[in-house]
Amino acid sequence: MSKFSKKKSGEVPAVSTASLPDIVFMLLFFFMTVTVMKDNSLKVENILPNANEIKKLDKKDRVIYIYVGKPSKEYEKVYGTEPKIQLNDKFSDPSEVGSYILQERAKKHQDLQNFLTTSLKVDKNANMGLISDIKQELRKVNALKVNYTTYEGDAFRNLQ
Template identity: 65%
Template sequence: MAKFNKKKKGDLPAISTASLPDIVFMLLFFFMVATVMRQNTLKIENNLPFADQVEKLDKKDLVMYIYAGKPSANYKQFGTEARIQLNDDFASVSEIAAFIAAERASKREELVPFLTTALKVDKDANMGLIGDIKQELRKVNALKINYTTKKGSVFGRD
């Protein structure tokens, strides 16, 4: 004869894990869409100057960034004079031509005429370095130049 067990009062039913894979994939998709990858690690101080007439660039993927400024606190072994940073490394003025050529080669042929060079220069950097950068850009025919600034009053009253 079979024995019948009585149900114990107060037992909780087991938690259903049927929807767990759906939740995991939904979270994975959310973080893939919402996460922004950092472009470059700055090794220089980059306190941008202010400007009162600022425009946003339309296509950020057609912009090549050249950074200039004094090495930050973690990179004081490179001196205190303003330096150039291309991608994630310090560079000299003579390396700008190779940088521009590599950036042009990484883009589709029809997009090359639309490439813009953005100079993100610290407000305390000397103009001699910026002049040298501009001369090197002229040599490689990179004539579309953008100066990146912060929006605000030039005189600091805003």
């Protein structure tokens, strides 16, 4: 007779679920560390203009955003239809831009403070006078590196 016998039943062994909680918590921690929370909600209508030659900003942690545009429908009754400046989650005057830039600059690491870029996300129907006021305030606080955020496309479509 033989020393080895064949298994008669072809049952598949049960899958061990002992490591399942470990895997779930590992995925949870991964997504908690990787996910970036949205900083602020857009309160202005922001239809960006088109531009022919654009360059992508590489390091988003070195950018301070200023939004300019007509208040969205829910804020139109309170603030009207004229273009407004949005700094973080509130509407502001051009005179507040300088202090906002200084506050945002102070939040950044000392090594990054000299490399900060101010990105203007301006609606294509906004007044140039308002943009000029913002730029004057940026000059006062020595924030001279300014970027205009646009879409890639034919610049002549902005005239329509």
